[in-house]
Structure formats: structure tokens, C-alpha cells
Amino acid sequence: MKTKKILLPDQMIPAQWYNIVADMPQKPLPPLDPRTRRPVTAEQMNCIFAEELVRQEFSTERFIDIPDEVRDLYRIWRCTPLVRAYALERALDTPAKIYFKNESVSPAGSHKPNTALPQAYYNAKQGIKHLTTETGGGQWGSAIALASQYFGLDLKVFMVKVSYEQKPYRKLLMNTWGAEVIPSPSTLTDAGRRALADDPDCSGNLGLAISEAVETAVQHPDDTRYCLGSVLNHVLLHQTVIGEEALVQMEMAGDEPDVVIGCFGGGSNFAGIGFPFLRRNLREGARTRIVAVEPASCPKLTRGTFQYDFGDVAGMTPMLPMYTLGHNFQPADIHAGGLRYHGAGSIVSQLLRDGLIEAQAVPQLETFRAGLLFARTEGIVPAPESTHAIAAAVREALRAKEEGASKTILFNLSGHGMIDLYAYEQYFADKLQDYTVTDAELRRTIDQLDRIIK
Amino acid sequence: MKTKKILLPDQMIPAQWYNIVADMPQKPLPPLDPRTRRPVTAEQMNCIFAEELVRQEFSTERFIDIPDEVRDLYRIWRCTPLVRAYALERALDTPAKIYFKNESVSPAGSHKPNTALPQAYYNAKQGIKHLTTETGGGQWGSAIALASQYFGLDLKVFMVKVSYEQKPYRKLLMNTWGAEVIPSPSTLTDAGRRALADDPDCSGNLGLAISEAVETAVQHPDDTRYCLGSVLNHVLLHQTVIGEEALVQMEMAGDEPDVVIGCFGGGSNFAGIGFPFLRRNLREGARTRIVAVEPASCPKLTRGTFQYDFGDVAGMTPMLPMYTLGHNFQPADIHAGGLRYHGAGSIVSQLLRDGLIEAQAVPQLETFRAGLLFARTEGIVPAPESTHAIAAAVREALRAKEEGASKTILFNLSGHGMIDLYAYEQYFADKLQDYTVTDAELRRTIDQLDRIIK
Numbered sequence: 007m008k009t010k011k012i013l014l015p016d017q018m019i020p021a022q023w024y025n026i027v028a029d030m031p032q033k034p035l036p037p038l039d040p041r042t043r044r045p046v047t048a049e050q051m052n053c054i055f056a057e058e059l060v061r062q063e064f065s066t067e068r069f070i071d072i073p074d075e076v077r078d079l080y081r082i083w084r085c086t087p088l089v090r091a092y093a094l095e096r097a098l099d100t101p102a103k104i105y106f107k108n109e110s111v112s113p114a115g116s117h118k119p120n121t122a123l124p125q126a127y128y129n130a131k132q133g134i135k136h137l138t139t140e141t142g143g144g145q146w147g148s149a150i151a152l153a154s155q156y157f158g159l160d161l162k163v164f165m166v167k168v169s170y171e172q173k174p175y176r177k178l179l180m181n182t183w184g185a186e187v188i189p190s191p192s193t194l195t196d197a198g199r200r201a202l203a204d205d206p207d208c209s210g211n212l213g214l215a216i217s218e219a220v221e222t223a224v225q226h227p228d229d230t231r232y233c234l235g236s237v238l239n240h241v242l243l244h245q246t247v248i249g250e251e252a253l254v255q256m257e258m259a260g261d262e263p264d265v266v267i268g269c270f271g272g273g274s275n276f277a278g279i280g281f282p283f284l285r286r287n288l289r290e291g292a293r294t295r296i297v298a299v300e301p302a303s304c305p306k307l308t309r310g311t312f313q314y315d316f317g318d319v320a321g322m323t324p325m326l327p328m329y330t331l332g333h334n335f336q337p338a339d340i341h342a343g344g345l346r347y348h349g350a351g352s353i354v355s356q357l358l359r360d361g362l363i364e365a366q367a368v369p370q371l372e373t374f375r376a377g378l379l380f381a382r383t384e385g386i387v388p389a390p391e392s393t394h395a396i397a398a399a400v401r402e403a404l405r406a407k408e409e410g411a412s413k414t415i416l417f418n419l420s421g422h423g424m425i426d427l428y429a430y431e432q433y434f435a436d437k438l439q440d441y442t443v444t445d446a447e448l449r450r451t452i453d454q455l456d457r458i459i460k
Numbered sequence: 461m462k463t464k465k466i467l468l469p470d471q472m473i474p475a476q477w478y479n480i481v482a483d484m485p486q487k488p489l490p491p492l493d494p495r496t497r498r499p500v501t502a503e504q505m506n507c508i509f510a511e512e513l514v515r516q517e518f519s520t521e522r523f524i525d526i527p528d529e530v531r532d533l534y535r536i537w538r539c540t541p542l543v544r545a546y547a548l549e550r551a552l553d554t555p556a557k558i559y560f561k562n563e564s565v566s567p568a569g570s571h572k573p574n575t576a577l578p579q580a581y582y583n584a585k586q587g588i589k590h591l592t593t594e595t596g597g598g599q600w601g602s603a604i605a606l607a608s609q610y611f612g613l614d615l616k617v618f619m620v621k622v623s624y625e626q627k628p629y630r631k632l633l634m635n636t637w638g639a640e641v642i643p644s645p646s647t648l649t650d651a652g653r654r655a656l657a658d659d660p661d662c663s664g665n666l667g668l669a670i671s672e673a674v675e676t677a678v679q680h681p682d683d684t685r686y687c688l689g690s691v692l693n694h695v696l697l698h699q700t701v702i703g704e705e706a707l708v709q710m711e712m713a714g715d716e717p718d719v720v721i722g723c724f725g726g727g728s729n730f731a732g733i734g735f736p737f738l739r740r741n742l743r744e745g746a747r748t749r750i751v752a753v754e755p756a757s758c759p760k761l762t763r764g765t766f767q768y769d770f771g772d773v774a775g776m777t778p779m780l781p782m783y784t785l786g787h788n789f790q791p792a793d794i795h796a797g798g799l800r801y802h803g804a805g806s807i808v809s810q811l812l813r814d815g816l817i818e819a820q821a822v823p824q825l826e827t828f829r830a831g832l833l834f835a836r837t838e839g840i841v842p843a844p845e846s847t848h849a850i851a852a853a854v855r856e857a858l859r860a861k862e863e864g865a866s867k868t869i870l871f872n873l874s875g876h877g878m879i880d881l882y883a884y885e886q887y888f889a890d891k892l893q894d895y896t897v898t899d900a901e902l903r904r905t906i907d908q909l910d911r912i913i914k
Contacts, residue, residue, distance in 0.1 A: 007528070010535040013467045074461070081464040082839045111565060113839035115878065155836055175629065178881035181888060182835055381636055382609055385536045385567035424569065424878045427632035434635060 010092060012255040014085035019077055024246040026281045026353060027239065028068035029288045032360050034239075034352040037324035038314060046324040053227045054220060055240075058128040062240035070243065076124045079156060083112040083119075084247065088255035093383035095403070102406035102413040103261060104399055107252045107279060109420050110386060114179070116421030117275050118149030118235055121244035125233045126153035136160040136230040138223040140190065140215030142271065143169055143343030143391060144176025145421050146235030151185035164190040164198075164218040167210035169343040175425035190215040197221055197320040212272075212347045213333050217320035224322075236272025236344075237317060237326075237351040245278025248418060253282050256416065263294055265402055267417035269394035270298040270307060270365070271345040273354040279418035284362065296363040298354065299398040301345050301373070303338040303441035306331045307358060307365035309448055315349055328355045331448060338441035340370050341429035342390040368397045369440040374433040376400045377423070389421035390429050464546060466709040468539035473531050478700040480735045480807060481693065482522035483742045486814050488693075488806040491778035492768060500778040507681045508674060509694075512582040516694035524697065530578045533610060537566040537573070538701065542709035547837035549857070556860035556867040557715060558853055561706045561733060563874050564840060568633070570875030571729050572603030572689055575698035579687045580607035590614040590684040592677040594644065594669030596725065597623055597797030597845060598630025599875055600689030605639035618644040618652075618672040621664035623797040629879035644669040651675055651774040666726075666801045667787050671774035678776075690726025690798075691771060691780075691805040699732025702872060707736050710870065717748055719856055721871035723848035724752040724761060724819070725799040727808040733872035738816065750817045752808065753852040755799050755827070757895035758791040760784055761812060761819035763902055769803055782809045785902060792895035794824050795883035796844040822851045823894040828887045830854045831877070843875035844883050 027033060036045035051060045062070060072080075091104040109117035129137060137159050141147025147163040154161040163185050170177060170189040177187045190210045191198035197217035201208050208214075216234070223232035234241060249266075256263060266283045268276030276298045286292035300307050306329045315330040317323035330349035331337075337346040350358070357363045377393030379400070380386065388396060395417040406413040423430065432438050481487060490499035505514045516524060526534075545558040563571035583591060591613050595601030601617040608615040617639050624631060624643040631641045644664045645652035651671035655662050662668075670688070677686035688695060703720075710717060720737045722730030730752045740746035754761050760783045769784040771777035784803035785791075791800040804812070811817045831847030833854070834840065842850060849871040860867040877884065886892050 007471060007473070007531060007535070009470050010532075011470055013469060015467060016463050016465055017461060019461070077461060079839075081461070113841070152839055156839075175879065175881045178885050179841065179878070182832070182841055182881065182884050184836070378636070382638070385533075385606055385610075387567070387633065387636055424633070425629065425881070427629045427636065427879070430636050431632050 010090050012088040012258050014251060014254065016081045018251070018254065019080050019084050020072065020247045020250040022069040022071055023243045024250060024282055024285060025065055025067055025070055025243050026284060027066050029285055030356065032356055034356045035327035037326050037352070040316070040321065040325050053224060054232050056129040056132050056134060056231055058132070059125060059240045062243055063238060073124070073127060076127050079123050080247070085251045086111050088252055088259065090259070091384050094380060097379060097383045098400065098403045098407065100403040100407045101410065102403040102415055104403055105256070105259070105261070105263070105414070105416045106419045107248055107416070109248060109418060110422035114145065114149040114152055115424065116145040116149065116389065117245060117248060117278055117418070118146045119152060120247055120278065121235065121241045121274065122149035122153035123156070124244050126150065126157040126159055129231055129233070130157035130159055134159065134229060134231045136162070136226065137233050138162045138219040138230065139233050139235065140164045140212060140219045141235070142166050142212045142346055143389070144173050145344055145389065147185070147187065148176060148179045148183065150233060150235065151180040151183035154185065155183045161185040162222060163187045164192065164215040166190055166212060166215050166343060168339045172341065172428055173426060179425065190218050192218060194218065195221045201319070209339055211319065211336055213317070213319040216318035217322050220318065220322045236274040239351070239353055241274050242277035242281070242351060242353060245274045246281050248278035249280060249282030252279060252416065261414050263414050263416035265295040265297055265415050267297045267299060267395045267398045267415065269345060269391050269420060270300045271391065272347050273351045275418055275420040277354065280363065287362070297398060298363060298365045299394040300365065300367050301340055301342055301394060302367040302369040303340050303443060304331065304346055305367045305443060306348060306350055308367045309443065312355060312359055317349065327352045329358060340441065341426065342373070342394060344391040345394065366398055368394050370438055371440050373397045374438060386419065387423040387427070388419060389423045390426055392420045395420070464544050466542040466712050468705060468709065470535045472705070472708065473534050473538050474526065474701045474704040476523040476525055477697045478704060478736055478739060479519055479521055479524055479697050480738060481520050483739055484810065486810055488810045489781035491780050491806070494770070494775065494779050507678060508686050510583040510586050510588060510685055512586070513579060513694045516697055517692060527578070527581060530581050533577050534701070539705045540565050542706055542713065544713070545838050548834060551833060551837045552854065552857045552861065554857040554861040555864065556857040556869055558857055559710070559713070559715070559717070559868070559870045560873045561702055561870070563702060563872060564876035568599065568603040568606055569878065570599040570603065570843065571699060571702060571732055571872070572600045573606060574701055574732065575689065575695045575728065576603035576607035577610070578698050580604065580611040580613055583685055583687070584611035584613055588613065588683060588685050590616070590680065591687050592616045592673040592684065593687050593689065594618045594666060594673045595689070596620050596666045596800055597843070598627050599798055599843065601639070601641065602630060602633045602637065604687060604689065605634040605637035608639065609637045615639040616676060617641045618646065618669040620644055620666060620669050620797060622793045626795065626882055627879060633879065644672050646672060648672070649675045655773070663793055665773065665790055667771070667773040670772035671776050674772065674776045690728040693805070693807055695728050696731035696735070696805060696807060699728045700735050702732035703734060703736030706733060706870065715868050717868045717870040719749040719751055719869050721751045721753060721849045721852045721869065723799060723845050723874060724754045724804070725845065726801050727805045729872055729874040731808065734817065741816070751852060752817060752819045753848040754819065754821050755794055755796055755848060756821040756823040757794050757897060758785065758800055759821040759897060760802060760804055762821045763897065766809060766813055771803065781806045783812060794895065795880065796827070796848060798845040799848065820852055822848050824892055825894050827851045828892060840873065841877040841881070842873060843877045844880055846874045849874070
């Protein structure tokens, strides 16, 4: 019997996270204070985030130790399996080998607990009592709910309203782990009230939910901090356990990926699988293609502009150097809620600008088609976000078939879709559609942005 | 770092299922044809089930080879991890060691694919084109949907109406894997129409759904067969992969369970974890307690009568020797839909009668309390069915604490509750209650049964 799953024992859980900043030929530009246009200091960020997380945000060390308390909790589901997708390969009749890293086996059903646990840990260690955050598809919110539970922290989650309505089970999961969940835009914050005044039917977006969560946190600097599930350097850092394990597992499989693929929202899952492989490109002369896959309806990497922009709609965050669609861009209501974000983090943006990674955009219907094929071959129903990575892997595999070329593909299955099944129902009922963004729309949001930050 | 998860590589997937009939001191009584009161022949059963499954149903061989095609598919999620529940132990402050076998990692989220795959395989091999089945909580229905998909079989699932309404995502999961799902009682069958005539608001039960599925299958003997997710010998047989793996894993952990616990609906998950350990009791003089845990609202093992009864409400199945509440017993609408069945299979019933296994009944609120503790310590939200095993494990652990005794507990986590979160919402909202069954109710259903089968 051929090996399908490469497993690693608990003891192989990485002892360190990998910080790619150490190896970047061009370092990412610093975040700026929008009022002064000067780099934000750690002190300024310490009132938003736990201090150790801010330290990591600015760190240039190559490896950062994972605390024992966090590694102990990682054992609940890590190391995750590396799986050879034999059945998918057969269905595609491709000469390519397809592997996926299965992050869906975590208790929250996605890769998000990889960073939720250390974030809750560092906050608790600092004496913080309350956390606030936002969530798009609900994957991050449920992960940080679990983590907050473990470390005895109170948690308030602002959930993008369209996801709140589409994914009631995500809300229930957060409740099960003790969190309070609020649909965003809400009337609890200035940012939410402004959005509702502009458009009472506003379905929300990640940028707006971030504004609400940050606003709530900064009002109680003594015992409350905000935390974020993607975009920032320290978040990407924590996710590198995925790729570090995958490096070992691919070697055990006796294979070498030609291309490594991750779906792309704010960058955490993409960085998690991609950065350790990118290290080998940067330091050891390997030539693995590292591909980020975004929805065609939110194409910041493939069609956005590289410039300083806010991380949130209300402009409360520092300005980050990012590929962006403009922080006031309102993405279509696609089911991949976790990918509905206007910008990319500064590390990923710099890497893309320097040609060290690639980006692709895939339309919604293609992703569901690929996701369904995956569900019916590999047996796992993928999260709508993850179907973007699957769709790109399928493209690569079909291209290999056309070219009659052997190729080894690795993608990250960032989460399962067991509680996103409503999206599949919509797909079956032909109620889903593709969304495109016109050049005029792109121009408009960027122009607007230029006026604001001028 | 202490090992939390004992993993086994793909190659350790058992090559054979274990048939406990070979080792039973008293063999189970045969199924009877209700008209003739004579043992049912294999020929009679062949028009309901695939022939190889009928052969296994009557087999007395100790071990039966698992086909390569089935083992290959088992690799999707097997071997499942054996997990040491350190966090739960700490929360209970118990000297007991608690292990669980994590069957929730399967694509359908429960142990059910262990038997769904071979059942679909043997049917397809025989040239059958259509399958019918029933499902209670939806765990079995989604497992057989996945398996039917793999082997190119059409599937019609009669889903107990209360679960159909409580668990829309289960239905969607079955649809995603290509199955047709019908709430039971339905107007498609005589059995369904009779039930609706008696009570138009009938919320259904497993026994009635079985009647509908069997009735549908036997109308097309040329290309249609029925399949069942529990109760029968061949189903229990397939589930023994759980316990066979656990035997190896407990040895790797250097521990020996004093008690092995499984929740109990029709017996498949209980047999899966329990029978391989029972083999050591029967053949090697081990003295492990093997405990079946049922809901207090459906107490066939602890308060039922041992006698011949039908497997379904309409009396279409052969009569089985079982601990039963009467085949027309209507259990309360508890959330553990998979445990709402009136009888126990003939093997388990014989073992209980002979004192070789134990049984316990647990009320609904205690199970949710235990399930929530588990979700908040071990991180996994358990299925309502599985919370029964957790509740019994908690009782054992607390008893060990009272007695100051060391003890090793192993239970089977038969499934996760990611798409049963509605039940947890009801629990949080104080909308769940305990149900008890009065002696008069028990007497009435059995009396009724006596009149029917006299």
C-alpha cells in the first residue's frame, strides 16, 4: 500500500517560527503614522497589541522560539498531515503529483489557531483581560475564541455581517468557546454607526470590522488589546509552522515541489505554507514557484496598486505599504469571506513587487467547481477560501497534462467547509455568480484614497 | 514535550476486521422470519443486502480480510489518532488517565465511513446501481453518501424528520456528495404514509426510516439494495478497525485501559472500540471493563427487555434477538439523533445478557455539560452522541478521584459536533431538558409488541 499521508509525531512540532524579514533582499517599508507620516514606533503600537507581538512585528531575527505553553497546545492537532491527492490526480488524469498540507484538522477547522494561540498566550502573560477582534468568514473568530478560552481571556468578535448571516454555525462555534459575537457594521462604535448612516444595508467587510474592533480596544488601554488574524508580520510569522512541517514531510515523501500554492486574503495562510519554501529560494538557490491565489472579485495582488494605505475602512490603523484596492473598496459578497480584504500585508507586497512570488486571480465559480471535485475525490469538503488554492493547483495539473510534463504541486488546504455548506447549496442551486471588478472601479477607489491620504 | 497523540502510519491500517462471534461463549440467536418463526436464510437476506455483506452477517470466522480497495480509501483519514486528554484530566483534577480514540477526523466527521466504504464497495462489485438507507443524526447518511460517490452508486437517504430539521448542514453534506435526502416519515412509502396518517406531526425515528428505506429497496430487487449503518453483525464487524488500532496505540503509549467506553445507539461505535479489547478478555484472560452508554431517554440496554423484536417500526425486517424498548417505541427528541433507536443488535444483546459487557444510561443535560467541558479543554466540539461516552468517562474519572485510585480510561470520540452546533445553542439558551421514561411507558410498548408478534 502506497503512503498517502505523511505524519509527524508531536515531538516534530517546530520549536521556532521563521521570520522571512531576515532573508528579504528588500526589507518591507515601515508602517507610518498617518498624521505625521513618520514610522510608527513600537510604543505607539503597544496600546493596540500585546508588547511581545509588537516586538515580533518589528523583529529581524531569522528564527523566534515558540513558547512551551503554545507548543503544548499545538499538540491538539499538530503536526498536520501532508497528503498525496492520488484520487484528485486520477480524476484529472494528470502526470503531476499533487500534495496538500491539511490544516483543516485543527479544532476550529482551519490554520487560524496557529497564530490565535500565541496571540492569546502573549496577551494573557502581559496581564490583559479582554481581547477584541474581527472575523470575515468566521475561521479567525472561532480560532481566537478557542485560544482566548484556553488562556482565560474575554473576547468580543466583530463579524462581517454578510458572513454572520451566511454562517450561523460559525457564530455558534465562537459562542461554544465562550466569545461574544457582534455583526459588523454595528451601532456599538463610531465606525459602525458611520457605515450604517452611509448605507443602512451595508453587508460589511473586513476593513470595517477591523475599525470597530480597534476602536473598542483602544478605549480601554489598561486591560484590553486588539488582535488580528492576518496581514501583520507577527501573524504571518506564527503561520510558518505549516511550511516548516511541510519541508520535512516533502523530504520524507522523497519529493520536491515545483510550485507551492496558498489562497490569499491577508496573507497568513499563504505565508504559512510559502515562506519556509521561499527561504530555500533566497538562501539555498532553490527555484520553487510560490503562488498566491486571490478571488477575481478582490484582486489586490493582480490588479491593485502598491502604495501606503490603511488596514481598515475608518483609517484607524497605521498606514501600511501594500498592494491595495483602496481601504474603502467594497468587495462582492462571495462566499470566501476570509479573502474579502482590500490589501496585502507589507511583507507579501514587497515580495511580490520584487518578483519573488507570483499571484493569480480565480473567479468564484471556478473555485467551487474545483472544490466540489476535491470533495468528491479526496473526500474533504474544502472551505470556500481553500477552494482558491485547489483551483490553482488544478490549473497547474491540467497544464502539466497539456505539456506532458511531470510536475510536483503542493498547496495548503487552509480549512474545511463543514460549516460553510450553505455556500455549496447556493452553488448547486445555480445561485452563485462570478464577479469582476472594472478598471473604473479600481481607479475610483484608488483616487478616493489618494485624496484622503494626500 | 510529552506525547499527546499516538499516530500510526498508513501501513498500520488493519488488514482484517475482527468478528467477535468466533469468540463468544454463547453465540447470538439467529434472526427469525416473522411469518414462519424459522431462522432467516442467507437467500432471504440477499434481496435486501449485498451478498458478501450477508455472508459476513452469518460468518463465524475470527478475522475477515479487508479488500485493498477499501483499505486504500481508509487512508484518507485512517489510522485515527489515539489522544491523551491531558487538559480534561487537569480540569477534573483526577488521578485517572483519560485517552480517546479520535474518529471525528474522518471526512464525514464520524466513525461511520468505516462501514460505509465496504458496504458501497461490495454492492458496487455485485453490480448494484442504487442504494437506499436511513439516517438518524445524519452521520451515517453522510458517510454512505461519500462512499456511494466513490463507487458510483446512486443513493436515497430517508432522514429522521426531527434531525432533518435540526441539522440542515447534514443534509447539505449528503447533497454535496451527490445523495438524495428525504425527510421521514415521507409520503413515498406505505410505512411513511401510515405513520403520517396516525400522527401528521410525527417527528420520525430510526425504526420508521428503516421501514421506508427497506420498502423502497425491495421494490427493485434487480439493481437496488438497502444498507444499514449499525445494529447488524457485518456493520459492527467493519467498525473493529477502531479497536484494532487502539490496541496497538495503547501498547505504544505503554498503558492498559481499565475501562473502555463507547456511546450506544445501534452498537456500531461501541463494538468498534470495544470488541477488540473484549477479545483479550475472552481469549487472554484480560479483565478490561467494556461499557456501553445510552441516553436515559432511550434506555434499551439498562431498562429494556431481551426478546425477539423487529428492527424497524413497520415490521419489515427479520426479527432479531435484542434488548428492546419495543419497535414502536417513540424516543424523545434528544439531539443525539444517532442514539434514538429502540433496540440493540443481537451480538451486543447476547454479550450484555452474559455479563461480558456493562451498560449505563446518562441524561441529556449531563451529556451536554460533559461535552462542553471537553470542547473547552480538549478543543474538539463533540457530536451529541459522543458526549455520552465523554459523560461516562467523566464519571469514571471523578470516581477515581473520590477513591484516590489510579485508573486508565479509554473512550471513543465517535464524531465531532461542528454541524450539530444548533444543539449547543439550545443548551446555552436553557432550552434542553432531560427526558425520562416511566415504567408504564416501557411496559406499554413491550405489551404492544407481545400482541403483535404473538
